[in-house]
Amino acid sequence: MPGRKPEVTLRTAGGINYEAARRRVKNLNIRVRLDGSVAVSIPLGCSWADADRLVLERREWIERSKAELTARQAKMYRQPLPEKAEALAHFTRMSDEVYPAFAAVLGGQKPTIKVRDMTSRWGVCVPAKRQITFALQLYNMPAAAQIYVVVHEYCHFLVPNHSMAFWAQVERILPDWKARRMLLK
Structure with missing residues (x-):
């Protein structure tokens, strides 16, 4: 039922x-x-x-x-966590670096970037709302891992799931994504 x-x-x-x-x-x-x-x-x-x-x-x-x-x-x-405003500015800068590779699919409109305290995910993309939320805790991870999460979330605008097509998109942009992802473990 x-x-x-x-x-x-x-x-x-x-x-x-x-x-x-x-x-x-x-x-x-x-x-x-x-x-x-x-x-x-x-x-x-x-x-x-x-x-x-x-x-x-x-x-x-x-x-x-x-x-x-x-x-x-x-x-x-x-490690102490930064203020949310500091983390938001940081992830917005990273997003701005990645955005040009996705500008066409996003119709030239940047997604809304948010930051919140999350314990089970590094990031969340909601394509319908054109929104990406990053975990505040991601701020303390290595820069290479942070970029991986940014690219990973942006790739959900191309493929909304974690199918083989999704991972192919991630690899197209970050050929070393697996090593970067390992930094998060």
């Missing part, structure tokens, strides 16, 4: 606490959230025991993901 909340259960497997939710999905899916909690999506026909088995099988990956998340957050939050 549309709008119906999934059945959610808190479980433990192999010492790992996780939240299991029955959803309309084809496969069991597991993820480590930004707060370090673990979530498992379970197809409607699977048992809770199937979810426990998945958590046990992926235990090393879960623990490694949690450790990487903690290290990344510690590194990111060690």
Whole structure:
């Protein structure tokens, strides 16, 4: 039924606490959230025991993901964040450098640039609103990584998803995009 909340259960497997939710999905899916909690999506026909088995099988990956998340957050939050106005001016300058490659598709009108505190994304593009929002935290990342995010978001004006066509556009502008993206991890 549309709008119906999934059945959610808190479980433990192999010492790992996780939240299991029955959803309309084809496969069991597991993820480590930004707060370090673990979530498992379970197809409607699977048992809770199937979810426990998945958590046990992926235990090393879960623990490694949690450790990487903690290290990344510690590194990111060690540096003070700039004022939003300073970050906005910075990302607007970067955007102005990238804009000429996209001027034709944007009809000669620059997108609106915004900055906000985001913990799960480096940037968001809303083509319908002709708007790009950058994470305030991106300011503390290396310049090469920042340009990658700017180009990545601009490429969504060409291709709105992350299909092969999208990545081809990113590579056309930044042939070394993979190395730049690694700087964000």
